[in-house]
Amino acid sequence: MSDEQELGITESKEHSTGEWYAEVVRKAGLANYGPDGMSGFIITRPRGYALWEAVQDALDTRFKATGVQNAYFPMLIPESYLEREKDVVEGFDPEVAWVTHGGYEELEERLAVRPTSESIIAPYMSQWVRSHRDLPLRVNQWCSVVRWEATETKPFFRTKEFLWQEGHTAHASEEEAWSETTTRLDQYEEVYEDVLAIPVLRGKKPEHDKFPGADTTTTVEALMPDGKSVQGATSHYLGQSFAEAFDITYTDEDEEERVAHTTSWGLSWRALGALIMTHSDDQGLVLPPTVAPEQVVIVPIWQAETKDDVLEYAEGIADDLRGAGVRVELDDRDGRNPGFKFNEWELKGVPLRIEVGPNEVEEDSVTLVHRPDGESTSADREGLVDTVHDHFDTVYAKLYANAEETLEGSVREATDRADILGTIGQHGGYVKAPWCGDEACEAEVKDQLAAEIVLVPFEGSESDTEPIHEGETCALCDDEAVETAYFAQSY
Incomplete structure (x- = not known):
């Protein structure tokens, strides 16, 4: 291979x-x-x-x-x-x-x-x-x-x-x-x-x-x-x-x-x-800049006649970022082309890629590429440390927003056994239901779908601002509901 x-x-x-x-x-x-x-x-x-x-x-x-x-x-x-x-x-x-x-x-x-x-x-x-x-x-x-x-x-x-x-x-x-x-x-x-x-x-x-x-x-x-x-x-x-x-x-x-x-x-x-x-995605690992071992990878792109100028420019950028505490990898390998390097660092999850070639050297600029979605922008070389930190914030916000959208779209309500089983079976995620507090009521859900009660929200929390159990019966039996339960399959 x-x-x-x-x-x-x-x-x-x-x-x-x-x-x-x-x-x-x-x-x-x-x-x-x-x-x-x-x-x-x-x-x-x-x-x-x-x-x-x-x-x-x-x-x-x-x-x-x-x-x-x-x-x-x-x-x-x-x-x-x-x-x-x-x-x-x-x-x-x-x-x-x-x-x-x-x-x-x-x-x-x-x-x-x-x-x-x-x-x-x-x-x-x-x-x-x-x-x-x-x-x-x-x-x-x-x-x-x-x-x-x-x-x-x-x-x-x-x-x-x-x-x-x-x-x-x-x-x-x-x-x-x-x-x-x-x-x-x-x-x-x-x-x-x-x-x-x-x-x-x-x-x-x-x-x-x-x-x-x-x-x-x-x-x-x-x-x-x-x-x-x-x-x-x-x-x-x-x-x-x-x-x-x-x-x-x-x-x-x-x-x-x-x-x-x-x-x-x-x-x-x-x-x-x-x-x-x-x-992460089908291209590999995706990491937020807060924890990434390499927050930035710099990939210089050169031809024979521009190599020295491009590498000197890239090394200067790397030194400035390292001096500001940014975790940087300068990929100046001769044996790999830029496309291979892009794919390799995307696989490893580096949040931000900086590309520099002859055009960037001439214009005193850089090209910045976000790992999560491939968004590419051009920025001035001057003030690059602040620019990079701004892009870190943007990358982080993208990752959080995607995860938040997944969570918000995956909390569903149910009022009876069929709803709980059907919703988890079809959609996964969390099913929020009134519950009597008896472990026996969880057994059927666990037996049929390997799902269980993973969470009982604190009263008055964001997860339970309007307790759905008030005045209701348990979704799994006819007893009075005493609290809200979140059912889900889990790791």
């Missing part, structure tokens, strides 16, 4: 989304599948990891600005620790990988490869908290976790091992802990909408789908172009169950012993899957 053929995306985003997605991930140089015999694991390549670093930076900055400190805890958790919170054991037991030997010696106690870290972090929070003066306590760790449940690998969306951050906090009151929970949800929403150019819905998970042991699980949900939902991040108010299990107590101002209220919250590299799926 020639390089030109290898560069092209052969699958269709619209008609074979899964195959298209895997091809984009591979050909854009983001990841490879793991070794034979290790189904469910991937190798994250430098360009893929750079995207994760961009998300890390955006979140870490926000976390630290609100009092969070990073720490690191062992990846192996003694079984006795895990069992101290029975809901965690029951919730994750089928997915836990166990270490039973160290070298040739059988361990006295099995060690779990962390599926989540509440059970190893909470005991140490208990040691660190003694007085109300020690609260609030906020720690976060960046790490990987293992959940042995992936049957079909989809890089970044579904893998047995994945990267994430998990924050854990302790507070003196329910009010403070709930404020922490919503603060983190706000920050996740900001990163999706202001960094990844993906609009989200926010709310909470139904009681039967909340984090094991949690009082309330809140979530941001992103809709993919194929009509499936992605759980973008979750923030849990854990109540006092973990604090009671692990003895996280403090003495208040009256020297009375109190049980703390705790939270945990996390975002994984599933966000990268949502990023790739949302914006």
Whole structure:
């Protein structure tokens, strides 16, 4: 297969989304599948990891600005620790990988490869908290976790091992802990909408789908172009169950012993899957300039007699942009023609291309091309740094507007079982319906369409400004509706 053929995306985003997605991930140089015999694991390549670093930076900055400190805890958790919170054991037991030997010696106690870290972090929070003066306590760790449940690998969306951050906090009151929970949800929403150019819905998970042991699980949900939902991040108010299990107590101002209220919250590299799926197209990866490893590629176009002048001009532009902090690639390779370079950098998702040839040199100008839609404009060389930043804003706005249009056109209402099943089956997306709160009512939808309740909006939120359940019966039974449910198929 020639390089030109290898560069092209052969699958269709619209008609074979899964195959298209895997091809984009591979050909854009983001990841490879793991070794034979290790189904469910991937190798994250430098360009893929750079995207994760961009998300890390955006979140870490926000976390630290609100009092969070990073720490690191062992990846192996003694079984006795895990069992101290029975809901965690029951919730994750089928997915836990166990270490039973160290070298040739059988361990006295099995060690779990962390599926989540509440059970190893909470005991140490208990040691660190003694007085109300020690609260609030906020720690976060960046790490990987293992959940042995992936049957079909989809890089970044579904893998047995994945990267994430998990924050854990302790507070003196329910009010403070709930404020922490919503603060983190706000920050996740900001990163999706202001960094990844993906609009989200926010709310909470139904009681039967909340984090094991949690009082309330809140979530941001992103809709993919194929009509499936992605759980973008979750923030849990854990109540006092973990604090009671692990003895996280403090003495208040009256020297009375109190049980703390705790939270945990996390975002994984599933966000990268949502990023790739949302914006990319049949030409390859599409990235917003906020996270792109290369924000600008400069492609000089020359003939033999103009080569020196064009390259000198292109190098000057690259130096100016790098000096302003722009991530720039100057593609001055001799062995590739401009058309090949255009296609290659489009495949890799570079948001903005700058073309310079003899005409641009003579006119002291540049040609700017947007990756999302190929829009081309000419601009003066003078003031180019500001011009490039303006074009970054425009590219970002285009990506967000396209994703927003997809979301807004994919939220539909239903009032009975047939409507829910028919709408999801025909259109995908979200179906908003009145619900009685009983898990059993979800079963038929789940059995027939592999769809579920992904979100219950907060009362009075933008997702639920006029609660459709008031005065209505559940769309799935004859009982009184108590809340609104968003049904969808999901990744």
